[in-house]
Amino acid sequence: DAKTTQPPSMDCAEGRAANLPCNHSTISGNEYVYWYRQIHSQGPQYIIHGLKNNETNEMASLIITEDRKSSTLILPHATLRDTAVYYCIVRIYNQGGKLIFGQGTELSVKP
Amino acid sequence: ETGVTQTPRHLVMGMTNKKSLKCEQHLGHNAMYWYKQSAKKPLELMFVYSLEERVENNSVPSRFSPECPNSSHLFLHLHTLQPEDSALYLCASSQDSRGRSSAKNIQYFGAGTRLSVL
Numbered sequence: 001d002a003k004t005t006q007p008p009s010m011d012c013a014e015g016r017a018a019n020l021p022c023n024h025s026t027i028s029g030n031e032y033v034y035w036y037r038q039i040h041s042q043g044p045q046y047i048i049h050g051l052k053n054n055e056t057n058e059m060a061s062l063i064i065t066e067d068r069k070s071s072t073l074i075l076p077h078a079t080l081r082d083t084a085v086y087y088c089i090v091r092i093y094n095q096g097g098k099l100i101f102g103q104g105t106e107l108s109v110k111p
Numbered sequence: 112e113t114g115v116t117q118t119p120r121h122l123v124m125g126m127t128n129k130k131s132l133k134c135e136q137h138l139g140h141n142a143m144y145w146y147k148q149s150a151k152k153p154l155e156l157m158f159v160y161s162l163e164e165r166v167e168n169n170s171v172p173s174r175f176s177p178e179c180p181n182s183s184h185l186f187l188h189l190h191t192l193q194p195e196d197s198a199l200y201l202c203a204s205s206q207d208s209r210g211r212s213s214a215k216n217i218q219y220f221g222a223g224t225r226l227s228v229l
């Protein structure tokens with residue numbers, strides 16, 4: 001049970017912002033939201049995580065709604081190399097090793 | 112380069128063979144993981160090791176046997192596999208699997224071993 005809901009696929013034009021939504025309406029107060037991506041035939045790559053505040057790093061921004069029931073991963077200037085499956089995962093910070101991957105969103109960045 | 116190296120990248124084996132997958136991490140982490148990713152399916156956690164002690168075994172068949180001789184190395188020994196075991200096997204490591212810091216639970220993955228069982 002992945003506890004998150006994501007659209008199965010999205011398209012984005014190269015150079016534009018890619019906004020990937022995730023619904024986690026049953027999230028608990030101590031559960032973090034993590035985002036990973038998996039480029040075809042490679043291992044998943046960590047992108048960003050957050051608890052309740054918005055977060056930004058060199059790869060992306062994470063916007064979490066005030067009620068924490070949903071979040072959006074933003075890739076500000078998508079490139080063709082950002083084409084991948086993006087996974088939104090919620091987990092308790094000290095839960096023993098469990099990353100429950102769902103089906104994710106397959107993002108296609110088109111020229 | 113994630114700091115987690117898996118060998119071999121590709122493996123073809125018969126159902127009666129014995130083979131081993133190797134994972135090595137150069138990140139100084141204390142926890143290591145094995146995942147299985149079958150075609151068109153999400154990743155499934157198989158085993159978790161923390162400080163070389165197995166802390167999780169997700170009902171994996173005994174034909175998969177993990178070994179963690181030290182915190183930098185993890186093996187998955189395979190014997191008498193079935194064709195349905197064909198998949199991408201991924202290794203990951205994290206600084207800690209049970210720490211109180213969310214950053215210490217971030218997992219870094221290797222590129223995986225693509226296994227085909229004939």
